[in-house]
Amino acid sequence: MVVAPFTPISLRAAAGGGSLLFRQLFDAQTGTFTYLLGDVSSRQAVIIDSVFERHGRDLALLRELGLELVASLDTHAHADHVTGSWLLHEATGCAIGLAAAAKAKNVTMPLQHGDRLSFGVRWLEVRSTPGHTNSCLSFVLDDQSMAFSGDALLVRGCGRCDFQQGNPHTLWASITQQLFSLPDSCLLYPGHDYEGRTVSSVVEEKAFNSRLGGMATERDFVGHMESMKLPHPHRIAEALPGNMRSGKPMDQGVTSPAANPCWAPLQRSYAGLPELPPAWVASHRDGLTLLDVRSAEEYGGPDGRVADSLLIPLPELEGRISELPVNQPVVVVCHSGSRSALATQQLLKAGLSQVANLHGGLARWADEGYPLQGVAST
Structure with missing residues (x-):
């Protein structure tokens, strides 16, 4: 899906790489961040952690910016919202990317640790970061200036470990070995936040994360996580089955939550x-x-x-x-x-x-x- 050219407003350029267009989107109902990354020269783009109900918004942004979506990626099979990947695939023909370990249906790009996801001259490195779930992934930009940590590492927190094969020992290893091994300056973009915090960095989380930063040890972290008493996400009964279908509705007549009225192709x-x-x-x-x-x-x-x-x-x-x-x-x-x-x-x-x-x-x-x-x- 490509439309008339435009001049991007915000660009990032990596040494030896093409200019990057970056947008952070938000769904207030679930506290979910969606990320759009585009290579300006080729106009190819990827989207991370889309939300089913925000399909119309995401598609409109792609259309207005003149971007060709090559992949819709999810950091894991979410328990609090249904992904918009299948809708985006139907609308644009993009690939659906999710960890192979999730064993979800309709995935066209099963992902493994070490995979490289290209969009134009830019790319994302796939890092396996299980512990919140057994199939969590993080995506690291080619120049290691940005990483998208899903629910593994949040701003001053992390994902829970009490369902979907979660394990605090595994999550500790994922964060300390895969995310904290990135440069201190690397910006960390979480999958969720409920306090208006949009971004952090490796050096900040090493120092200030209340669960595993500062002088915290693995024993401290595991003790913290095992003592948490959290209710299950209120949409888990809907979200998990939906995400195991990559967001494809059970009702085959449903194509979009923002379906056009019949009087015109709005x-x-x-x-x-x-x-x-x-x-x-x-x-x-x-x-x-x-x-x-x-x-x-x-x-x-x-x-x-x-x-x-x-x-x-x-x-x-x-x-x-x-x-x-x-x-x-x-x-x-x-x-x-x-x-x-x-x-x-x-x-x-x-x-x-x-x-x-x-x-x-x-x-x-x-x-x-x-x-x-x-x-x-x-």
């Missing part, structure tokens, strides 16, 4: 706005109400307008919603898609369900060759 932007491209709107023009929310001067000005579109300027929209036809979906337009985005949000809040923004506005409509009335001659 795409949601990363901001969550339903959008439609000019091509689809033009070919279905007779069955739609095109609502132009520019000023009256712009509507009659040299930029032109779509024939038979309804003019209600944005400042007047809230008080004139009743003027919209009730028997047709509404596509909102303005010059660039900015004001119409706000208008779309207002209409959705007012209870209209069949509403979408014209992606790119009238500027894109004209660029793609669709007719406008009243355009000034050049």
